[in-house]
Amino acid sequence: MNEPILQVNDLHxxxxxxxxxxxxxxxxxxxxxxxxxxxxxxxxxxxxxxNINGVLSPEHGEIFYHGTKITKKSLPELRKNxxxxxxxxxNQIIASSVKAEISFGPMxxxxxxxxxxxxxxxxxxxxxxxxxxxxxxxxxSGGEKKRVAIADIIxxxxxxxxxxxxxxxLDPLNAVMLEEVLEKLSAxxxxxxxxxxxxxxxxRWAERVLVxxxxxxxxDGTPLSVFQNDEVVKKASLTRPVMLDVYEELxxxxxxxxxxxYPRDMREFRELIGK
Amino acid sequence: xxxxxxxxxxxxxxxHHKGGHRHDTGGSSIDxxxxxxxxxHWNPGFxxxxxxxxxxxxxxxxxxxxxxxxxLTAAWITVGMGGLSFRRYFSVLTIPITFILLGSAAVAVDxxxxxxxxxxxxxxWGYLYLTYxxxxxxxxxxxxxxxxxxxxxxxxLSTPSHELFSxxxxxxxxxxxxxxxxxxxxxxxILMEVQRNMRISAESRLGFGDxxxxxxxxxxxxxxxxxxxxKKANAYYDAMEARCYDGTFAFLEEEHQANPKHLIAAGIxxxxxxxxxxxxx
Ligand SMILES: Nc1ncnc2c1ncn2[C@@H]1O[C@H](COP(=O)(O)OP(=O)(O)OP(=O)(O)O)[C@@H](O)[C@H]1O
Ligand SMILES: [Mg+2]
Numbered sequence: 001m002n003e004p005i006l007q008v009n010d011l012h013x014x015x016x017x018x019x020x021x022x023x024x025x026x027x028x029x030x031x032x033x034x035x036x037x038x039x040x041x042x043x044x045x046x047x048x049x050x051n052i053n054g055v056l057s058p059e060h061g062e063i064f065y066h067g068t069k070i071t072k073k074s075l076p077e078l079r080k081n082x083x084x085x086x087x088x089x090x091n092q093i094i095a096s097s098v099k100a101e102i103s104f105g106p107m108x109x110x111x112x113x114x115x116x117x118x119x120x121x122x123x124x125x126x127x128x129x130x131x132x133x134x135x136x137x138x139x140x141s142g143g144e145k146k147r148v149a150i151a152d153i154i155x156x157x158x159x160x161x162x163x164x165x166x167x168x169x170l171d172p173l174n175a176v177m178l179e180e181v182l183e184k185l186s187a188x189x190x191x192x193x194x195x196x197x198x199x200x201x202x203x204r205w206a207e208r209v210l211v212x213x214x215x216x217x218x219x220d221g222t223p224l225s226v227f228q229n230d231e232v233v234k235k236a237s238l239t240r241p242v243m244l245d246v247y248e249e250l251x252x253x254x255x256x257x258x259x260x261x262y263p264r265d266m267r268e269f270r271e272l273i274g275k
Numbered sequence: 276x277x278x279x280x281x282x283x284x285x286x287x288x289x290x291h292h293k294g295g296h297r298h299d300t301g302g303s304s305i306d307x308x309x310x311x312x313x314x315x316h317w318n319p320g321f322x323x324x325x326x327x328x329x330x331x332x333x334x335x336x337x338x339x340x341x342x343x344x345x346x347l348t349a350a351w352i353t354v355g356m357g358g359l360s361f362r363r364y365f366s367v368l369t370i371p372i373t374f375i376l377l378g379s380a381a382v383a384v385d386x387x388x389x390x391x392x393x394x395x396x397x398x399x400w401g402y403l404y405l406t407y408x409x410x411x412x413x414x415x416x417x418x419x420x421x422x423x424x425x426x427x428x429x430x431x432l433s434t435p436s437h438e439l440f441s442x443x444x445x446x447x448x449x450x451x452x453x454x455x456x457x458x459x460x461x462x463x464x465i466l467m468e469v470q471r472n473m474r475i476s477a478e479s480r481l482g483f484g485d486x487x488x489x490x491x492x493x494x495x496x497x498x499x500x501x502x503x504x505x506k507k508a509n510a511y512y513d514a515m516e517a518r519c520y521d522g523t524f525a526f527l528e529e530e531h532q533a534n535p536k537h538l539i540a541a542g543i544x545x546x547x548x549x550x551x552x553x554x555x556x
Contacts, residue, residue: 054517
């Protein structure tokens with residue numbers, strides 16, 4: 001494959017001296033990849049994200065963006081190109097109206113007014129929040145705030161977008177809408193990293209899965225290879241995706257021929273059954 | 276400015292609507308009304324300017340008839356044009372009314388050893404007394420204050436804080452102050468919500484059952500709130516840094532062009548008011 005967009009070498013991070021939150025993370029991320037980051041609570045996913053965005057500086061280890069090493073000096077460049085949607089939207093929203101909030105990132109990029117305005121409107125349309133534009137954020141519900149937080153980052157148009165548990169607060173309709181947005185962003189060749197506890201989502205959406213456990217990456221591969229590896233599933237206390245279980249059960253009971261094509265969502269499953 | 280802000284925080288806490296309208300954050304209802312005002316599309320600078328001019332005029336003119344006119348027009352602008360229901364407008368007004376009445380009672384009533392004045396009341400060591408004149412003066416004072424407050428409410432009930440901040444910024448208010456106001460405003464709501472959530476969760480676990488546990492719970496919540504405030508400040512800063520924050524707060528501000536019709540109407544109104552005052556003075 002081509003050159004990695006982001007390369008992380010042996011990253012260590014400590015919140016306090018005796019316990020490592022990240023303990024030797026090495027990973028290469030390539031342009032346009034769709035990566036799901038999974039792992040139990042406290043495994044270090046959020047910490048990892050904050051490190052690659054340069055918000056936290058690692059104790060030890062290096063990060064390369066497009067082959068150039070990230071130092072204090074090149075940090076603004078890194079932040080311009082890597083956007084992060086925080087786990088807790090309340091910690092991200094600073095302005096007192098939704099529109100102003102979304103314009104904060106683009107304004108910091110020193111873009112001309114018209115461009116900022118265009119991006120703000122685009123992002124609001126993407127996230128289906130155009131009607132809230134003039135409201136103060138504290139009159140929005142949790143899920144609506146989350147969508148504002150996502151629009152914040154979309155408006156900055158970074159190459160790499162990191163979502164820290166985006167689906168956690170969304171209702172089913174908006175979760176589906178979020179997946180459509182992710183699809184669109186993918187089509188625009190954005191590199192996407194998403195942490196999630198929803199294994200079904202990870203299984204159907206991602207093309208690569210990173211499994212975190214106690215500050216280390218214990219598995220890195222296609223969703224299928226990761227979830228079929230019982231040892232990894234057990235160690236990271238994951239559950240297997242329903243779709244995978246159903247398929248294997250059907251094959252084992254001879255109800256379905258084992259063709260090696262694993263359905264990832266209901267649509268693919270229906271096609272398989274229909275045959 | 277400070278008056279305006281205290282008014283904001285007071286409303287949130289002290290007044291309850293009888294009707295079904297309620298909102299979850301326990302935040303300021305004034306701000307909520309402002310967001311839904313129908314005159315919001317007017318140029319904010321115009322709105323703020325107009326209500327300040329009206330406020331100053333009401334004080335300088337110092338004439339009860341002028342005050343009455345201002346009270347009526349302010350109500351008409353906010354209720355008639357802004358589309359706020361009269362009941363809500365009234366309930367917002369009742370907050371300053373209480374202060375005004377209490378304050379003017381102290382102005383109206385005097386104290387003396389002799390039984391003088393038009394009305395008096397014997398209290399162990401002297402007389403509280405009222406004269407017709409002092410009563411009338413107080414009435415005028417009430418009208419004046421009331422007029423000034425309703426002039427101010429034209430602005431408050433149609434301008435959400437973020438618009439106000441941008442007007443201040445354009446009026447060359449030091450950016451440090453405007454940014455601080457921005458942060459403080461947003462932060463108040465976050466802390467209020469955190470506090471509310473902790474309180475509710477304590478209550479649901481019987482944390483306010485008797486006096487002793489209440490004190491204990493209150494202490495816990497207060498100290499926890501302090502720690503959370505510090506943590507949130509950190510998280511906030513991180514999130515801002517992640518979005519390329521470089522020390523200056525910059526938001527996109529919408530430009531509502533001042534409508535010449537509004538300017539002309541305001542000009543005519545103020546001139547008429549002025550001539551009215553000159554005529555009856
Ligand atoms: N601000 C902090 N101060 C001290 N320790 C922290 C802080 N944030 C996280 N930790 C610790 O670091 C470890 C990793 O936390 P992290 O937030 O990265 O987990 P996570 O994988 O994102 O979990 P979750 O799925 O719950 O979001 C945890 O053991 C946590 O207790
Ligand atoms: Mg996390």
